[in-house]
Amino acid sequence: MQQIQQREMPERISWARAMIFGVGFFFIAAILIGQLPGYIFLEMTASSLEGLETATLALGVLCLAGFLVVLVIVSLFDPKPLVSPIIFTVIGVPLAILGLALMLWATTTGCTPQQTACNQYFPSANTVWNPVLGGKVLWFQPNAVDFVMLGTVIMGLGIAMVFYSQLAIREQRNPDRSDPGTTPAIRWMIIASSVMLVLFIVAYTYVNDQGLAYTLLPSRPFFAQKLIDFIVSGFLGVAIFLALGAFALRLHYLMRPVRKRTMSGLYAVGALGLAQIGVLSLLIWFLVYPVIAWMHTWTFIGLNDYLTVCARKSAVPASCAFSQQFGYLIDAIVTTNSFAVLMAAVWVWKSNRYLVVVGGVVITAILALATLVVHMHPDELLIALLLCGGALVLAAIWTSTARREFAVVGENNLGCIGQWLVVGTCLFIYIAAFAFFSIPGFRETEPNIPFVSGAIIGPHPAPGEPPVITQSDAVGTLVIMAILAAIQFYFLVRNRYRV
Helix, strand or coil: CCCCCCCCCCCCCEHHHHHHHHHHHHHHHHHHHHHHHHHHHHHHHCCCCHHHHHHHHHHHHHHHHHHHHHHHHHHHHCCCCCCCHHHHHHHHHHHHHHHHHHHHHHHHCCCECCECCCCCEECCCCCCECCCCCCCECCECCCCEEHHHHHHHHHHHHHHHHHHHHHHHHHHHCCCCCCCCCCHHHHHHHHHHHHHHHHHHHHHHHECHHHHHHHHCCCCHHHHHHHHHHHHHHHHHHHHHHHHHHHHHHHHHHHHHHHHHHHHHHHHHHHHHHHHHHHHHHHHHHHHHHHHHHHCCCCHHHHHHHHEEECCCCCCCCCEEECHHHHHHHHHHHHHHHHHHHHHHHHHCCCCHHHHHHHHHHHHHHHHHHHHHCCCCCCCHHHHHHHHHHHHHHHHHHHHHCCCCCCCCCCECCHHHHHHHHHHHHHHHHHHHHHHCCCCCCCCCCCCCCCECCCCECCCCCCCCCCCCCECHHHHHHHHHHHHHHHHHHHHHHCCEEC
């Protein structure tokens, strides 16, 4: 008897869900192909390699911590679990406490008005221990290690271990392996995190933290600003943990029914992506000064002056940085590899959609956390927390949408009105994203729309300087575009257009 093989029907997807997927991939492309190469170029060619040192250490530690979290997930939730969940609870609790203690020590001790970063960085300018190549500690120049960053990553790793071990313990008591979707707990965590981030944006637009410190306590403005930043950082930290918890729980539910097809992809992202990038970043952090000193000796056809720039020939490598030509070369390598990965994701989508979805949402979360850990200087921390929280909310929504949250019901063709809704929503999201990323005042970020916080209480000018002119164009544009995009997206969802 002839057997007829049933053809698998192609998956249909609503335009609302497709748009959220598109926004997620646009975010990844904008960071990996646009922002990251420019950031690397600026840090490599800056007058000091201090920024490159702190950034590569932060990225390396974060990626290795992310790989350890992936190992925890694979060990606990693989179809054949390898270890008992309670082990990670026992390990995670002390790690979280150690990370929190390190953060508090680094931000509350050793603070003076002249040293705003307190004990955050090591070595200090006065630290000397076995100097080599003109360094302070070995060949390391001042501020090579960020203790606040280390404490944050260690605390996050400990909390992740406890979180997933408790999920595994709960699963041992409940045989249900279905995907409950976006549960009320996940939904409320996303809403609460989003509301807290919006409240901060509004408050920061009208009140500058430094100006508020001079207003509240003009005799001790430094102490007042540290206290204000500590409270606001805690507020934003709660928003980040809510968004990160919603993302982690939703990803757990998404993978649960199909672990045999998703665990290998998650492990590939961790082992082939996070672990390798982490090790490479740590090697760059550890060897950048010896390498640039060695490159300075390449006198063959003038490669030393072509690849490196040294302000003082008597201070090599302390006064050295990489030339713009070498920065362009590294930029081309980073951009090409990022573009190749994104094109590979498009090619793999039909054959292994789970790998692309899991890899995409995990990379989005890692990029969000990387934005935070590489900008933990006191002058940049608040905005870094805001950007991290916003990207994590995107990751949580994207992960929720991956379960067909906008199912095709009614199957309406797109039509003329639907096309305008799609184009208009994408345009408003695009402009709102430009406005959102114009809020930070990082050195490597060129704002697209003007923004200077403090419409009511502005920054306190330095002695002899004119008052700072505040601008809130970026936040106004963000609010208007977000409202318009939400209205159009509502009608797009209600009409149930399909792709």
